[in-house]
Amino acid sequence: MATTKGMNLTLKIWRQKDANSKGKIETYRIKDISEHMSFLEMMDVLNEQLISENKEPVAFDHDCREGICGSCSLHINGEPHGPDRGVTTCQLHMRKFNSGDTIYIEPFRAKAFPVIKDLVVDRSAFDRIIQSGGFVSVNTSGNTQDANALPIPKADADKAFDAATCIGCGACVASCKNASAMLFVSAKVSQLSLLPQGQVEREERVLNMVNQMDDEGFGNCTNTGACEVECPKGISLENIARMNREFLKATIHSEE
Numbered sequence: 001m002a003t004t005k006g007m008n009l010t011l012k013i014w015r016q017k018d019a020n021s022k023g024k025i026e027t028y029r030i031k032d033i034s035e036h037m038s039f040l041e042m043m044d045v046l047n048e049q050l051i052s053e054n055k056e057p058v059a060f061d062h063d064c065r066e067g068i069c070g071s072c073s074l075h076i077n078g079e080p081h082g083p084d085r086g087v088t089t090c091q092l093h094m095r096k097f098n099s100g101d102t103i104y105i106e107p108f109r110a111k112a113f114p115v116i117k118d119l120v121v122d123r124s125a126f127d128r129i130i131q132s133g134g135f136v137s138v139n140t141s142g143n144t145q146d147a148n149a150l151p152i153p154k155a156d157a158d159k160a161f162d163a164a165t166c167i168g169c170g171a172c173v174a175s176c177k178n179a180s181a182m183l184f185v186s187a188k189v190s191q192l193s194l195l196p197q198g199q200v201e202r203e204e205r206v207l208n209m210v211n212q213m214d215d216e217g218f219g220n221c222t223n224t225g226a227c228e229v230e231c232p233k234g235i236s237l238e239n240i241a242r243m244n245r246e247f248l249k250a251t252i253h254s255e256e
Contacts, residue, residue, distance in 0.1 A: 006032030007099035011046065013058055014106040016115050019122075023115065025104075035095040039082060040065060040072060042094055059118040065090040067232065070167035073174070074119055075106040080171035080230045088169060088232045108174035112181070112217045125216040126168050126184065132212040133205035134188045136197045156194045163190040165233040172227035172235070178219030183227040185213050186243035187235050193246055203250035210247055 008031045016023030030046050037045075040062055047057035063071040072089035076082035082092040097103060105119065113121040166187035173181050189206050192198030198205070221240055228237050 006034050007094065007097065009033060009097065009099070010102040012102060012104045013119070015058070015118055018117055019114055033094055035093070037094045038065070038090055039074070039076070039092040039094065040090050059120050061120050062090060067091045068167060070169035073108050073121065073169055073171070075108055075174060077104050080108065080174040081232055086232060086234060108170050110173045110179035110218070112179065113170060113173065123170050126170065128216065129181070129185060129209055129212045130188065133201065133208040134192070136192060137200055138197050140197065150196050152195065160191050160194040163187040163194070163235065163239055166235050167233060169232065171230045171232060173218065175226040175230040176219065177224060177226070178222060180221045180227070181213050181218040182221040182240050182243065183231065183235055183237070185209050186239035189243045189246060190239045202246070203253055206243060206246040207250050207254065
């Protein structure tokens with residue numbers, strides 16, 4: 001039985017020793033890559049090749065490799081997470097490329113996402129935004145009410161669940177010409193503001209999270225829509241509109 005020949009690829013990869021060093025694109029050639037490999041498996045093969053040649057492997061973020069954790073964050077041929085839609089980098093497969101292709105691989109680019117090494121960026125700005133307001137103070141353990149005792153309209157529940165699918169990968173920031181984090185922040189604000197459990201801190205939450213977002217150096221939203229297109233979880237721009245309304249109401253009430 002005939003065997004399928006693997007792909008031969010040219011990889012143009014951003015290499016940077018550390019946050020204070022100047023980076024550059026370096027070229028690598030890799031052979032016999034199966035179309036059934038994930039993109040990160042291809043990167044593993046490259047690193048094995050580099051290690052065998054006594055060269056420094058390429059540093060890149062990854063963890064679950066199941067599209068859940070949001071760790072994998074590569075800018076592939078000018079697109080966050082690559083040419084596929086509704087997938088993270090770890091879910092991107094090499095069948096999306098052809099033998100002989102040149103693939104450019106860079107870290108997510110944003111002032112608030114400084115490069116740590118090679119393709120790894122510091123996304124702790126997202127953590128600080130969550131710490132500023134992404135929580136509830138109501139009792140969610142112990143003597144909690146039965147879920148059916150708090151009726152929630154299905155439309156609200158569906159919107160909250162959709163917003164909650166955000167994995168905080170940062171593709172929205174990397175795709176935005178302004179490096180805006182409003183899709184991420186609005187998803188977290190919407191997730192809690194639509195549910196009864198999130199009502200106690202509702203106004204304080206949106207004010208604190210938006211202010212922290214601005215303090216981190218993210219840009220403003222100008223409704224380009226690239227964030228929604230590149231988001232691996234399909235988070236809707238409607239969340240940004242909802243957050244803007246929440247922020248306006250909270251600002252008015254805080255001034256009364």
